[in-house]
Amino acid sequence: MNPEVSRLLIYVVAAIAFVALNAAMLVWMERKVAGHMQGRIGPKEVGPFGLLQSFADGIKLMTKQLIVPEGADVPLFKVAPMLVMIPAVMCFVTIPFSETVAARNINVGLLLLFAIASVNILALLLGGWASNNKYAVISAARAVSQNVAYEIPMLITAITVVMFTRTMNLHDIVMQQAGGFWNWNILPFTKNPAMALVMPISFLIFFTCSMAETNRAPFDLGEAESELVAGFHTEYAGMGFGLFFLGEYANVFIGCSLAVILFLGGWQCPFGLAPGIHWFLIKVYSLIFVVMWARWTFPRTTIYGLLNLSWKILIPISLFNLVLTGALIKVF
Amino acid sequence: MSGYFKEIIDGTHSLVAGMGVTIKYMVKPVVTMQYPRASVKMTARYRGHIDLVKDAETGESLCIVCGMCQKACPSGCISVAGEKPEGAKKKVLTSYRLDFTKCSLCGLCVESCKPGAITFSKDYNLAGLTKDEFIFDLKKRLEER
Numbered sequence: 001m002n003p004e005v006s007r008l009l010i011y012v013v014a015a016i017a018f019v020a021l022n023a024a025m026l027v028w029m030e031r032k033v034a035g036h037m038q039g040r041i042g043p044k045e046v047g048p049f050g051l052l053q054s055f056a057d058g059i060k061l062m063t064k065q066l067i068v069p070e071g072a073d074v075p076l077f078k079v080a081p082m083l084v085m086i087p088a089v090m091c092f093v094t095i096p097f098s099e100t101v102a103a104r105n106i107n108v109g110l111l112l113l114f115a116i117a118s119v120n121i122l123a124l125l126l127g128g129w130a131s132n133n134k135y136a137v138i139s140a141a142r143a144v145s146q147n148v149a150y151e152i153p154m155l156i157t158a159i160t161v162v163m164f165t166r167t168m169n170l171h172d173i174v175m176q177q178a179g180g181f182w183n184w185n186i187l188p189f190t191k192n193p194a195m196a197l198v199m200p201i202s203f204l205i206f207f208t209c210s211m212a213e214t215n216r217a218p219f220d221l222g223e224a225e226s227e228l229v230a231g232f233h234t235e236y237a238g239m240g241f242g243l244f245f246l247g248e249y250a251n252v253f254i255g256c257s258l259a260v261i262l263f264l265g266g267w268q269c270p271f272g273l274a275p276g277i278h279w280f281l282i283k284v285y286s287l288i289f290v291v292m293w294a295r296w297t298f299p300r301t302t303i304y305g306l307l308n309l310s311w312k313i314l315i316p317i318s319l320f321n322l323v324l325t326g327a328l329i330k331v332f
Numbered sequence: 333m334s335g336y337f338k339e340i341i342d343g344t345h346s347l348v349a350g351m352g353v354t355i356k357y358m359v360k361p362v363v364t365m366q367y368p369r370a371s372v373k374m375t376a377r378y379r380g381h382i383d384l385v386k387d388a389e390t391g392e393s394l395c396i397v398c399g400m401c402q403k404a405c406p407s408g409c410i411s412v413a414g415e416k417p418e419g420a421k422k423k424v425l426t427s428y429r430l431d432f433t434k435c436s437l438c439g440l441c442v443e444s445c446k447p448g449a450i451t452f453s454k455d456y457n458l459a460g461l462t463k464d465e466f467i468f469d470l471k472k473r474l475e476e477r
Contacts, residue, residue, distance in 0.1 A: 037354045039363040297354040298347065313340060 011103045015092040019085075023249035024054040026288065033292045064238030072235065073130040080127030081240045084247035087119040091254045096171045098267040098277035109170040110158060113258065117213075120251060121147040124215075124222065127244070128232035139231035142303055143222035146212060149310035150219075154209035156318040157202045160325040161185060161262045164195060174266030178275070184265040194328045198321055203263045205318050207287075210255030212306070214248060216291055218298035221306055256287040374454040379437050382410075382430060383453035384474040393474055394449035397423040401441035401450060409434040410441060425471060432458075432466040 028043060028051060035042025043050030068074055094109040094116075096102035106112055121144060128140025164185065165173045173185075182189045186203050187196045212219040223231030233244045260266060260283045267280040301309070365372055374380075384393045397414030409431040414423040442450055460466060 033358070036358045036362070039357060039360065041362050041364065041366070044366075293351060293354065297350045 011093075012089070015089045015103070018092070019089055019246055019250045019253075020058075022253050023246045024058065026249045026252065027054040027057070027245075029288075030292050030295075033289065034296045037293075037296045058242065061239050061242040066240055067235075067237045069132060069235045071132040073132070076126050076130035077235075078240075080123050080130060081236065081243035081247075083123035083126060084120060085243050085250075087116045087123070088247045088250035088254065090116045091250075094170060095254065095257050096174060096261070096266065097280050099171075099175075099275070101277050102171065105169065105171050107167075107169045110162065110168040110173075110262075113170075113254070114155065114158070117251070117254065118147075118151065120247065123247075124232050127236070131232070131235035133235050135228045135230075136232050136234050139222050139224075139228045139234075143215060143232060145303075146215070146219065146221055146306060149307050150209045150212040150314075153205055153310060153314040153318040154213060156315070156322050157206040157209070158262065160198070160202050160318075160322050163322075163325055163329060164188070164192070164199075170261050170266075174261055174268065177265040178268050181265065181270040184263065184268070186263040192328065192332050194332045195325070198325055198328060199263065201317070202321055202325075203259070205314055205321070206262065207259050207290075209310075209314065210259060211291055211294065212310070214251040214255050216248075216252060217295040218301050219306055220295075220300060221303050224300055226300075252288060252291060253284065256291065257284045259287055260284050374456065378452065378454055378456070379439065380453040380455045381432050381435060381437070381458075381468065382441060382450045382470070383455075384428060384470045385449050385451050386474060386477060393425050393428075393471065394447045395425045395428065396447055396449070397425050398446065400444045400446065404440040404444035406438065406440065407434040407436060428470040430468045430470055432468055433463055 031053070032042040032050075034040075043053035046053040046056050068077055091113055093103045094106055094113045096105070096109075124143045125140045128136040128143070131137075161173070162168055165176055167173060167176075177184050179190075181187070183191070186199050188199060189196055215222045222228075223233070225231075228234070233241050236244060257280070260280065264283050264287075266283075267277060268275045269279050384395060386392075387394050395412070395414075397412060399412055402410045402412050411427075411429045411431075412425070413427045414425050416423050437452075439452070442452065458466070
């Protein structure tokens with residue numbers, strides 16, 4: 001077979017398998033983290049340590065009937081869950097897992113990733129709108145306003161990183177951070193010591209925004225259970241709901257892996273020993289743990305608090321950060 | 333303007349403090365009881381349905397079949413029967429039935445019992461599919477113990 005075609009096939013199958021496995025493991029991890037933070041155990045009955053719990057849940061979801069509500073826009077209703085999954089899988093094209101494990105080494109990888117990832121919100125909007133359900137529509141409107149608000153500071157902080165690294169190629173960005181943690185972009189002591197003051201703030205803004213972009217608590221206004229039933233996926237049964245879930249966890253993984261690539265040195269080891277895919281996964285899953293830790297610590301914000309945080313705090317600070325980065329790069 | 337920065341700093345500090353609390357709880361031991369696998373020991377004052385007390389010496393019931401519990405019961409859920417065997421001085425309990433579907437756990441029977449032959453059991457795993465399962469033969473329960 002043509003190597004290009006086989007490469008494509010292997011990539012697609014591996015990406016979808018990884019997304020599904022990742023979601024299953026993250027659901028298990030989320031329930032374990034939540035349990036232990038609340039003095040409980042979490043799942044423990046299905047398989048050792050309850051590891052097979054999410055597979056059992058997955059089988060249950062797949063056997064359920066897909067119900068289309070009356071008055072729903074049927075084609076859009078059916079296409080929305082797929083639209084959530086497709087960009088999530090496509091994002092894996094750009095992510096370099098290690099020096100050799102990557103689907104494509106694209107020289108505008110960062111830009112492409114943001115372009116694909118922003119399709120996700122359209123899928124949420126479509127799903128909410130097509131459901132013909134007032135809660136779903138409110139939730140879709142909230143999700144859009146939230147994503148518009150948080151995409152801006154996220155992109156601005158990404159620009160500060162690009163100004164510093166002078167490339168949008170994710171592979172090159174990681175290669176620049178080789179060595180030890182003192183070379184990472186979060187604290188670049190060796191490259192530009194003054195930047196070590198700015199970069200941690202960039203990282204915090206970026207991480208907060210990626211949490212908000214993936215609709216994770218405390219920013220899960222889109223699916224606020226206490227007021228909107230289940231938000232945009234209220235009317236989805238069975239695997240339709242399952243796909244929204246898979247997409248959410250895939251996006252959490254992508255957000256955290258982007259933070260790891262841009263700021264925490266990707267697959268590079270903190271001490272300069274044996275870089276590889278294991279370091280990438282360790283760092284990403286540690287960041288995902290922090291995301292879950294935040295979810296089970298903070299109550300949900302209000303929609304006003306959420307938008308105020310972005311427009312009044314994150315955007316001004318990230319703009320100031322951008323100017324400061326430009327000045328520091330020029331001076332030092 | 334100073335209020336703006338104060339709010340950001342205070343807010344960040346409170347977020348970090350909150351995360352400190354949850355991580356402490358995460359490493360603390362689990363407090364829930366895994367019920368079907370393990371269960372709590374009931375406290376001394378727990379009122380389950382009544383049960384006959386076993387005489388430590390003879391292994392029989394302490395009941396003298398005076399019928400006070402049966403009279404004291406406001407719901408009429410206790411029925412006691414006894415007989416006097418040939419040559420014996422005291423009556424002997426032959427059957428002690430409790431209709432737990434009517435019992436309101438008031439405890440008047442326990443208070444009225446002079447020899448202290450009945451007490452509250454610590455049994456709380458009570459579930460059944462028919463009404464008959466809640467008509468207990470307490471003498472049989474005593475013998476099984």
